[in-house]
Each structure stands twice: as C-alpha cells, then as structure tokens.
Amino acid sequence: MLIKMHIPSQYKRYLQSIHDRIELNKHDLYEFQQYQLGYEGELQFYERLLALDICFIWDFQCKQNGWFQNDFLIFSRDKIIHIDVKNFTGIYHYEKGNLIKKGTSVYVDCFSQLNRAHMKLEHILNYLGKQYQVESKLLFINDTFRLNGFMQHEHVYYAHQLDELVSYLARLPKYQRTDIKFAKQLIQHHENDHPKEIIQYYPFEKMNGGIRCPKCNKIGMTAATNSRYVRCDCGATISKKEAFMNMFNEALLIKNEPLKCSELVDFTGLPERTVQRYLTQYANRIGNNRGTYYDGLK
C-alpha cells in the first residue's frame, strides 16, 4: 500500500518545464541532471515495491532538528526499513568513507548521509512517541556501478542484488492498521520544498514553445488538421485538451505570472481559435479585453 508518492519540488518542476526550452546555467543544469538520474533510479525501485503487499512512503523530507530526507520508508509492525537509492553510474573507489568517481573529482559521502538520515528518522519517531526499530539500507541500483576498495556490507546492495532485497521486503511481517495510521501521521511532517532551492526565473518570452510529450518529455507533439489529438514521434497520443491543460500549467510555472492568450498561442503552437476556446472553457480569467489574463485552471 502506497501512502505517499514522490512529487518533484517547485524548483525541480520548474527545471523540468524549462529543460530544452532555454539554455540552463551551469548550476541549474547540474541540479536538473542529478535530479533526473536519481529519479530514474528511484522510479525503478518504486515499480518493484508497487508489486508487493507492503506499506510504504516514497520520499520523506523533514526539517525536524535540521533537514533530512529518506527515499523509501517501509512499515512492518515494529520495524521501519529505510532505503536510500543511489543511481550512480561507472566506477568508483572507496576511500575513508567517501566514494570517489574514477577520473573525476566527484566524491560523495553516502555512508554518513545514510547514517544521518537514519539518526534523524529515529529522532522524529522518538518525538512522535513511536517505538519503531529503524533499519537503513543503501541500494546502488545502476548495473554499470562498480565500487572498488569496499568490503561487502550486509546493508549495502548492488543492482545484481535487487531481487534479493525485494524478496527480503516481501517476506517482512505484513503491516497492520496501526502502521498505515502512523505512516499517514508521519507524512504530515513532510516538506516538499527545500528552503535552499530558490528559482532563478529565466525570461518567459525567450522560451522555445512546443507541446511536451508526457511520456518521453520531448517537445514537439503535433496535431493533424481537424484532429482532436496530438501525437509524438515516440508513439504517444493525447487529446488536444489534455495537451492544452499540461501546457497551460507549464507556461504558468515558467512565467510565474498570469498568461495572455497570445502567449499561449506562441507557447503551444495551437491555433488561436482553439486556445481561446479552451481558455474560455477551462481557465480562470482576470481583467478585460486587451488586458485579459489567465491565472489558473478552473
């Protein structure tokens, strides 16, 4: 039973929306790429968990005594299994607690990160008066990942041990109603936006327009004349209405201000008549005539 799904923060959603529409600065590009890579790894694990009869949370972020984040929390009676998923690619070397990527200056201290998240989780459980035992595990989910100089550890799993980990979770004592109740109580303390994530807005008028495919994320879904659908090269097809709704939200997120009809025509590439019809039907209008703007969906 899934209690909470991962939802990208406002900043990450902004990056996803402007990606391929404008050149990102170094910082944003790095954040975007790291996020996407991490997300793909977590998604792969999430899909395995969905197939099990377990009670879990995907992504818990909390500011109780300093920020910490848990990728996955699985509730099983008196135990919470906390799993941190790393989608690192390539060869790393282990040295004094750090993972150093071969041929680069990239190093990550994921063991102390894991310990910190473990301790912080214990703190909040204590604070909420819960007697769960926490077991933290690290999963390196990418099959290209190699770690040299590191002794095998019972709480560290690699891609080839994914089945082993999943079957361990499948064998856990079945969750009870109190687990569901507590998991729901815990997510009341979740904060989806990190205070250090500040959006530096790029100019909306400089963005490349086009309809983004919800399946492959590529920009450039097109509609045949008189068709009610738009389609992508990847084969995905959605209704024009759905495409419009998605693009309206994306444009609003990118501009961070109410939108004009003409801006949406440029942004979506849909005919003005179509955009105007959808706006009248589905969007919340402010102002009149030449000063007409839309600030959200109805």
Ligand SMILES: [Zn+2]
């Ligand atoms: Zn596509």
